[in-house]
Amino acid sequence: xxxxxxxxxxxxAAVRDVALASVEETDAAVARAVRAQRTxxxxxxxxxxxxxxxxxxxxxxxxxxxxxxxxxxAGHPISSARWEASHVAQVLNYYAGAPERLIGSQxxxxxxxxxxxxxxxxxxxxxxxxxxxxxxxxxxxxPALAAGNAVVLKPAELTPLxxxxxxxxxxxxxxxxxxxxxxxxxxxxxxxxxxxHPDVHKVVFTGSTRVGTQVAAGCARELKPVTLxxxxxxxxxxxxxxxxxxxxxxxxxSVFDNAGQxxxxxxxxxxxxxxxxxxxxxVEPAVAAWRVGDPxxxxxxxxxxxxxxxxxxxxxxxxxxxxxFRGTAPEGDGFWFAPTVVLAGRGDRIAKEEVFGPVVAVxxxxxxxxAIALANDTVYGLAGSIWTRDxxxxxRVSRGVRSGVLSVNSHSSVRYATPFGGxxxxxxxxxxGPDAAEHFxxxxxxxxxxx
Ligand code: NAD
Numbered sequence: 001x002x003x004x005x006x007x008x009x010x011x012x013a014a015v016r017d018v019a020l021a022s023v024e025e026t027d028a029a030v031a032r033a034v035r036a037q038r039t040x041x042x043x044x045x046x047x048x049x050x051x052x053x054x055x056x057x058x059x060x061x062x063x064x065x066x067x068x069x070x071x072x073x074a075g076h077p078i079s080s081a082r083w084e085a086s087h088v089a090q091v092l093n094y095y096a097g098a099p100e101r102l103i104g105s106q107x108x109x110x111x112x113x114x115x116x117x118x119x120x121x122x123x124x125x126x127x128x129x130x131x132x133x134x135x136x137x138x139x140x141x142x143p144a145l146a147a148g149n150a151v152v153l154k155p156a157e158l159t160p161l162x163x164x165x166x167x168x169x170x171x172x173x174x175x176x177x178x179x180x181x182x183x184x185x186x187x188x189x190x191x192x193x194x195x196x197h198p199d200v201h202k203v204v205f206t207g208s209t210r211v212g213t214q215v216a217a218g219c220a221r222e223l224k225p226v227t228l229x230x231x232x233x234x235x236x237x238x239x240x241x242x243x244x245x246x247x248x249x250x251x252x253x254s255v256f257d258n259a260g261q262x263x264x265x266x267x268x269x270x271x272x273x274x275x276x277x278x279x280x281x282x283v284e285p286a287v288a289a290w291r292v293g294d295p296x297x298x299x300x301x302x303x304x305x306x307x308x309x310x311x312x313x314x315x316x317x318x319x320x321x322x323x324x325f326r327g328t329a330p331e332g333d334g335f336w337f338a339p340t341v342v343l344a345g346r347g348d349r350i351a352k353e354e355v356f357g358p359v360v361a362v363x364x365x366x367x368x369x370x371a372i373a374l375a376n377d378t379v380y381g382l383a384g385s386i387w388t389r390d391x392x393x394x395x396r397v398s399r400g401v402r403s404g405v406l407s408v409n410s411h412s413s414v415r416y417a418t419p420f421g422g423x424x425x426x427x428x429x430x431x432x433g434p435d436a437a438e439h440f441x442x443x444x445x446x447x448x449x450x451x
Contacts, residue, residue: 004157004184009075009304010295010334018160021185026193029152029181033123034199036178037150041120045099051175052099052146056092058173059085059166066134066162071295073161074133075303075335076258078296088138088166091416091432098146098437112449118441120148121201121225125194127187127215128163129207130156130306131261131356136229137163139420140204141180143436151180152200154191156207158306160184187211195219202226202440206263209379209425216428227429227439229263229421231354232382235375236266236411237365237397240275242387246409248282251360252290252301254385254411256327256339259305260314260358263426264383264405264413267355269341270374273364280341280362284325287339292329305335305357314357317350318342324362352378368393372400381423383413404430 003017021029040048059066066088067081076084104116126140133155141151155163160182167182183190194200195218205215206229219226236254238247254266271279295303305311314337327339337357344351344361351361365371375384381403388394394408404422405413414420419433429439 004160006073006158006161007307008072008334009306012308012333012335015072016161018164018184020157021183021190023189023193026152026183026185026190027197029183030123030197030199032178033150033152033181036176037120037122037148039176040145040150040179041148045102048099048146048148049096051173052092052096052142055170055173055175056089056096058169059089059092062165062169063089066165069161069165070134071303073159074130074306075295077300077303079298079300080258081295084132084135085162087135087416091135091138091142094416095142095146095437098143099148102147102437102441104443109447111451112447114445114447117444117446118147118438119444120441122149123200124149124151124202124204124440125197125200126151126153127191127194127203127205127207128153128155130159131258131263133159134162134166135414136206137166139431139436140206143431144204144440145175145180147437147440149202149440150178152194153180153182154185154187154194155182157184157186191215192218195224196222198222200224204431205229212427227421227431228427229431230382230425230427231356231380232263232265232422232426233268233352233354233378233380234264234266234383234385234403235268235270235401236385237270237371237375237387237401238272238275238279239368239371239386239388239390239393240272241389241393243389243409244275244279244282247387248279249286250411251283252286252327252339255360256287256290256302256358259302259337261306261310261356263422265356266383266385266411267360268351268375268378269360269362270365270371271362272371273366276364280324283341287325287327287341290327290339292327292336292338294330302339302358305337308335310357311335311337314355314359317353317355317357318359321348321350327358346374346377354380368397372397375401375403379425382421382426385411
């Protein structure tokens with residue numbers, strides 16, 4: 001296959017054919033990146049900072065265009081897509097502060113001066129999934145570039161358009177040619193080549209745990225560092241002492257945002273048994289009111305699933321499940337699936353596996369210890385929420401749940417200034433936050449003898 005037809009998930013109509021790069025084309029891009037990186041790393045830190053600020057400004061000027069493109073290729077509601085495009089500019093702005101702050105140490109030693117430097121890896125390969133095509137791309141490329149690396153980035157086959165446009169905007173903003181190259185292509189061709197190419201010195205992979213495990217194994221063979229952001233089955237834990245109205249009102253956003261195609265989706269709703277029935281009564285109208293429809297409509301909260309295959313996969317999980325209630329979704333063309341609330345048992349497949357669709361499995365728990373045990377009864381450990389009015393309980397449970405990103409009385413997971421990433425099968429390493437640029441460097445220690 002030499003081209004991929006991008007579809008509009010809201011209608012199923014073809015948007016555009018995108019050529020898929022070959023191994024030879026990937027190698028040529030890496031060779032250009034190797035050359036460009038030397039000049040990029042040699043720039044004064046303030047010059048790299050200025051270039052990234054400029055890139056951020058150009059992205060800001062194109063928020064509407066990027067957002068419209070994301071609506072077209074990914075079916076995201078326009079209000080979410082605008083947030084995502086602005087977020088890319090913010091991530092670039094944030095890491096524009098990093099080149100001048102990659103500070104090493106001076107370590108007291110006998111007989112001389114000991115200094116550490118944070119040196120870039122060289123070329124970094126970034127592999128991105130289809131669920132948040134431009135935001136996830138920026139979490140890799142912004143700090144990697146800030147640290148003085150060149151970046152080759154492979155978007156998902158289904159959603160290459162916003163990443164390709166960001167590649168153009170980087171050049172428009174004045175980044176030297178070859179410093180940031182977007183290479184649309186197949187995972188086993190371009191993505192795999194990032195893993196095996198001797199001049200790609202670090203890989204960042206976001207996607208499924210299955211492919212991430214293969215990528216990590218390949219990187220191990222090459223002794224290449226790898227960051228993995230993988231799947232999730234996050235718990236939303238509601239205690240009887242919580243503000244139940246607020247917790248219930250927040251349920252749809254916690255799991256149906258981006259049609260549930262969110263690695264942080266709180267796809268398990270764990271409710272203390274004493275308030276289980278009452279809480280579901282409160283959740284039902286919130287789910288009914290969740291607005292699913294035309295992504296171009298400003299008031300839409302949820303669009304379609306990404307593809308027919310994804311819709312069939314999600315439907316497979318709901319077949320035969322104990323459905324408590326559902327929201328609504330448009331009929332007809334496009335890959336639509338109504339928000340669905342399922343009553344589940346602890347061993348059920350739907351309570352264990354990542355569905356990656358607008359489906360939440362509800363399970364009761366007995367007490368605090370049971371809630372922590374149930375939340376941890378998964379191979380994943382990405383995100384989660386805890387709803388309680390008891391501060392001590394909020395602290396104890398947040399320390400007890402084995403997840404990388406938790407929130408108490410909120411569902412927020414992503415802020416560019418705070419670290420993001422998973423434990424267990426949800427990943428390795430962290431993105432975002434104050435330390436991300438340093439993760440794209442290697443520490444060099446030099447001892448200068450003075451006698
Ligand atoms: P996927 O693993 O199928 O694909 C992800 C990317 O890897 C794509 O670009 C794909 O082309 C590429 N790829 C496929 N085979 C490859 C190979 N052999 N070598 C190298 N690259 C290869 O995942 P997906 O279906 O695109 O995305 C959904 C998954 O991503 C879900 O499991 C979701 O939880 C996860 N995800 C995780 C995070 C996070 O930050 N933890 C964020 C978003 C999505």
